[in-house]
Amino acid sequence: MEEEVDKLELMFQKADSDLDYIQYRLEYEIKTNHPDSAGEKNPVTLLQELSAIKSRYQTLQARFKPIADEQKEIKSRICATFNKTMAMIQELQKQTDLELSPMTEEEKTAVEQLKSHMSDL
Amino acid sequence: MDPIRSFCAKLRSLAVTLDSETARLQRALEKEDSDFEGYAVRILHDLNSEVRTLKDNVNILLDKASLESQESIGFIKATKVLMKKTSVDIIKIRELFQKYGYNPRAKKNSAVEQEAIDSKPESTRDENLQKPDVKDDMSNPVVPSSSVSEKIPCSPQLSDFGLERYLISQIPPNPPQAVNNHKKEPNMLTPSSSQSPVEVLKTPKCALNMDDFECVTPKLEHFGISEYTVCLNEDYTMGLKNVKNKSEEAVETEPVSSNSTTASLINQQLEKNDDEYTKSPLAPTFCTPGLKIPSTKNGTALVSTDYPLSKTNSSSNDLEMKDYTLVLNSDKCFESCAEASSSPVISSYENLLRTPTPPKVTTIPEDILQILSKYNPNLATTPVAVKACHPAKHSLLDVKDGTSEMLATRKLVKSLRRTDHLLVPFSGWQAQIAQWLTGNRGLVAGQGLRPTSHPTHTEQPAAGAGLASGQNG
Numbered sequence: 001m002e003e004e005v006d007k008l009e010l011m012f013q014k015a016d017s018d019l020d021y022i023q024y025r026l027e028y029e030i031k032t033n034h035p036d037s038a039g040e041k042n043p044v045t046l047l048q049e050l051s052a053i054k055s056r057y058q059t060l061q062a063r064f065k066p067i068a069d070e071q072k073e074i075k076s077r078i079c080a081t082f083n084k085t086m087a088m089i090q091e092l093q094k095q096t097d098l099e100l101s102p103m104t105e106e107e108k109t110a111v112e113q114l115k116s117h118m119s120d121l
Numbered sequence: 122m123d124p125i126r127s128f129c130a131k132l133r134s135l136a137v138t139l140d141s142e143t144a145r146l147q148r149a150l151e152k153e154d155s156d157f158e159g160y161a162v163r164i165l166h167d168l169n170s171e172v173r174t175l176k177d178n179v180n181i182l183l184d185k186a187s188l189e190s191q192e193s194i195g196f197i198k199a200t201k202v203l204m205k206k207t208s209v210d211i212i213k214i215r216e217l218f219q220k221y222g223y224n225p226r227a228k229k230n231s232a233v234e235q236e237a238i239d240s241k242p243e244s245t246r247d248e249n250l251q252k253p254d255v256k257d258d259m260s261n262p263v264v265p266s267s268s269v270s271e272k273i274p275c276s277p278q279l280s281d282f283g284l285e286r287y288l289i290s291q292i293p294p295n296p297p298q299a300v301n302n303h304k305k306e307p308n309m310l311t312p313s314s315s316q317s318p319v320e321v322l323k324t325p326k327c328a329l330n331m332d333d334f335e336c337v338t339p340k341l342e343h344f345g346i347s348e349y350t351v352c353l354n355e356d357y358t359m360g361l362k363n364v365k366n367k368s369e370e371a372v373e374t375e376p377v378s379s380n381s382t383t384a385s386l387i388n389q390q391l392e393k394n395d396d397e398y399t400k401s402p403l404a405p406t407f408c409t410p411g412l413k414i415p416s417t418k419n420g421t422a423l424v425s426t427d428y429p430l431s432k433t434n435s436s437s438n439d440l441e442m443k444d445y446t447l448v449l450n451s452d453k454c455f456e457s458c459a460e461a462s463s464s465p466v467i468s469s470y471e472n473l474l475r476t477p478t479p480p481k482v483t484t485i486p487e488d489i490l491q492i493l494s495k496y497n498p499n500l501a502t503t504p505v506a507v508k509a510c511h512p513a514k515h516s517l518l519d520v521k522d523g524t525s526e527m528l529a530t531r532k533l534v535k536s537l538r539r540t541d542h543l544l545v546p547f548s549g550w551q552a553q554i555a556q557w558l559t560g561n562r563g564l565v566a567g568q569g570l571r572p573t574s575h576p577t578h579t580e581q582p583a584a585g586a587g588l589a590s591g592q593n594g
Binding site: 011025026046111 | 132133136139143147150168171179182189193195199203206211217218
């Protein structure tokens with residue numbers, strides 16, 4: 001039993017080393033025989049790198065998820081506060097008959113943007 | 122046994138696959154096997170597609186992230202703009218409210234501010250909740266809300282400002298007192314009414330302390346009365362008395378052969394002399410060095426005055442000369458009053474201050490006078506004594522010669538001639554002044570000065586010396 005296990009282990013190791021040798025041999029050949037295309041990365045490595053990047057991105061997204069949620073909540077709160085403030089000011093203005101400066105264009109757009117934002121949320 | 126067997130079987134198959142593949146790859150490496158080419162191309166193709174898809178995924182994610190960031194940036198900008206505007210509006214509203222007594226919310230906990238603070242949020246809450254009339258809120262700046270105290274809008278009380286301790290207890294006036302007030306006289310009313318509330322009201326603690334304040338009767342010095350100035354008051358009283366007398370005399374004296382102009386002048390001068398005592402303050406000193414001012418002691422020196430010599434009979438009070446030295450020596454005054462000596466001299470300075478009554482005499486130039494005198498010798502000779510008379514009366518009654526005006530001018534010319542020789546030789550500007558003085562008499566227009574060189578009268582250059590010379594003559 002143990003001998004077979006050892007044999008298997010040896011066979012695996014041999015296969016692994018053979019594969020490494022093949023890879024090295026290929027790269028060497030590419031470098032020598034096709035020097036112009038030697039600059040490009042090996043797609044395999046590219047693939048590997050891409051996968052690594054993918055995994056890293058996944059982790060980052062996981063970390064930033066709560067932050068994004070917080071941001072959305074803050075936005076909604078800001079919108080609500082603004083709406084309340086605007087309403088109060090309008091009410092006070094009505095009561096005091098005070099002539100407040102009319103809203104400029106950008107202010108109007110800002111208000112609308114906020115309103116749309118509120119609707120989105 | 123079975124799991125082990127299955128595991129062993131899987132392991133074996135894996136090993137076989139690995140082995141065969143490795144051999145195959147090795148053969149392909151050595152280029153011994155030719156069936157790998159298609160296989161390799163397929164693998165390459167797969168590889169490429171996989172890479173492409175991955176790239177696309179990455180791009181999509183990137184775009185999404187940038188969009189989100191852009192959106193958040195825009196949101197922040199909009200909020201900033203709106204915040205600015207709302208803050209401006211709030212400040213405006215706050216200023217408006219502060220005008221009407223709104224105290225901004227302070228975070229300190231001082232006792233005085235606490236009440237103000239309490240009123241403010243209450244009031245704002247009231248505004249939001251009840252929507253009361255803002256005008257009322259404005260006029261009642263510290264209207265406490267319902268939670269603080271139930272008050273309808275009314276005039277602010279002291280308690281609203283936290284100043285109850287200053288509240289003076291007001292007791293309504295008693296009806297009988299009111300009845301008494303009605304009954305009493307008005308002048309009595311005020312003291313009684315003022316007293317009664319004073320008695321009723323609590324006097325505030327900070328009462329007027331008169332203890333330190335000594336009520337001292339002002340001394341005579343405070344009124345400017347000293348032993349040196351007592352005589353002045355006597356002069357003043359004398360002057361007042363004389364003014365009264367003079368007015369009586371002026372009314373009484375008849376306008377007999379007296380010229381209106383001299384009479385008017387005399388009157389003016391009399392009044393002026395009296396007014397010197399009664400009027401105050403003194404006229405400013407007209408410092409004219411060289412201009413001999415008649416002193417009180419000797420009345421010989423004469424300045425450009427037109428005071429006629431016939432003034433000797435005038436009353437003794439006003440013969441006092443005007444001292445330009447601003448020092449009224451009462452002794453000299455009395456001396457001068459006592460001596461009813463020759464030509465009493467009075468400066469015409471005071472006269473100049475007053476516009477003399479326009480003489481009714483039309484000025485006749487001297488040459489014409491001379492001509493007239495030839496034809497009418499009466500005019501040239503006798504100078505008639507001038508008496509104080511009312512000019513109006515005089516003009517109506519004087520019918521002696523039929524030429525009353527000419528007579529008057531003639532007499533004045535004579536008097537001027539007499540006085541002119543006493544004039545001091547003037548310097549240039551002094552001559553001008555003298556000329557103005559003579560011209561202001563309004564009598565003889567064309568008469569120029571005849572400065573006669575009197576040996577005794579010499580020019581005094583300095584002003585002080587001039588004054589002294591005026592005194593000394």
